[in-house]
Amino acid sequence: MIIGIPKEIKTNENRVGLVPVGVETLRQFGHTVIVETKAGVGSGFDDAAYSEAGAKIVKNAKEVFHKADMIIKVKEPIKQEYHFIRRDQVLFTYFHFAASKELTHAMMKAQAVCIAYETVQREDNSLPLLIPMSEVAGRMAPQEGAKYLERTMGGRGILLGGVPGVEPANVVVIGGGIVGTNAAKIAAGFGAKVTIMDNNLYRLRQLEDIMPKNVITMMSNPYNIRKVIQTADLVIGAVLIPGAKAPKLIRKEMLKTMKPGSVIVDVAVDQGGCIETCKPTTHENPTFVIDNVIHYCVANMPGAVPFTSTIALTNATLPYAVEIANKGWEKAVQTNKEIKHGLNMVDGLITYKGVADAFHMKYTPVDTILR
Secondary structure, eight states: OOEEEEEOSSSSSOOSOOOOHHHHHHHHHEEEEEETTTEEEGGGOOOOHHHHHTTHHHHHHHHHHHHHHHEEOSSSOOHHHHHTOTTEEEEEEEEOOGGGGHHEEEEEEEEEEEGGGGGOOOOHHHHOHHHHHHHHHHHHHHHHHHTTGGGGSSOOOOTOBBBBBBBBOOOEEOSSSSHHHHHHHHHEEEEEEEEEEESSSHEEEEEESOOOEEEEEEEEOOOHHHHHTOOOSEEEEEEOOSOOOOOOOOOOGGGGGGGGTTTEEEEGGGGGGSSSOOOOOOOOSSSSEETEEEEEBBTTTTGSSHHHHHHHHHHHHHHHHHHHHHOOOHHHHHHHHHHHEEEEEEEEEEOHHHHHTTTTOOOOGGTTOOO
C-alpha cells in the first residue's frame, strides 16, 4: 500500500501524522510511504530523518493525495484539501464530524473511507487514539487557564496556587474522564482548590481514591454546576460523548453569575463544546470575552506542544495504521472491532450513529456495507 503523510495546514498546527520510526515500521511490512516536504519540521523532524527511515519526499500535498492509497493525518481535512480527496481513498485522522456539517458533507461527496481516531474503541469502551491527546489537552488546560487569569491577559489577577496567607484559585473541572482527570491532577499540583464533577458515581468514587486532598468530587447536575461556577476562578470543560456533540452544560445566562475576569477553558470544543458560548479559536487568536468571562476554546490544543504530541499520537496510532495497511480497510474492519468502531463514512454513507444523529441524517450500519 502507498501511505501518504501531508503537511498539516490548519492554523498553528505543528503536529504531523507519523514520525520517522513509523515510516521505518511500515516499510518493514513492504509499504511505500510518501511524505510532503517539511511535514515534520514543526514537530522537530526534518526531511532527512524521513528519508533515512525510507520515505519518499514529495514537493506538495497534491502529489501526496494523488499517489497515496491511505492518508495518515492529525487534523481533519480543511476546505483547501477537499478537492484532493478521491473515492475509496482511506483517510485515517481525527475527524470530529459531529462538530462540522460542512466537513461531513464534503467527505460524503468525496466518497472517501473515513476512519476517525476519536471513535476507535476498545471493548472496555476506552478510546485508545483519543487518550494521548486527551492527556496532553487535559494537562495543558490548567496551564493555559493560569496564564489567562493573569491581569495582564485580562484575567482576575489571581495566582492558581496562591501563596502563604493568600488563598489559591478555585478550579472547577466538568467531566471525570481522561481530560478531566489530567486537568485536575495538574491544577491540584499547582496548589489550586479543585472540584471535579462527573455524572457517574462509580467514577467519582475512583477519583476520590486517586486524587490529592485539595481535590473534591461532586456529582455533575444542573444545580451543582450553577452553584460551583459562581465561586470558580477557572472552569475547565472536559465532557466527551464519543463521536457525538458534547452537551451544553453551561448556558449563556449562567455566565452573569461568574466572577468578572474568570476563565473558561473548553477542551470539548472539538466536539462542539460543553459551554454554550464557546466557539472554536486558534493558537493565534485563542480567546474572546463574553459577560466579562474569558473564553479559551482552541480546537487543537496539543498542536502547541507538537514534539510531545506527535510522538504520543504515533505511539497509539501506528499499530492500527499497520493493520489497515497490511489487511486493507475492509478486512481490517471485519477482523478488528476497534477499527470497526472507527469507521465513520464509506462511499458517501454515514456509518457512525453519533454523526448521523448530530445532523438528523441517514445512518447506515457498517455490517450492511461490508462485502
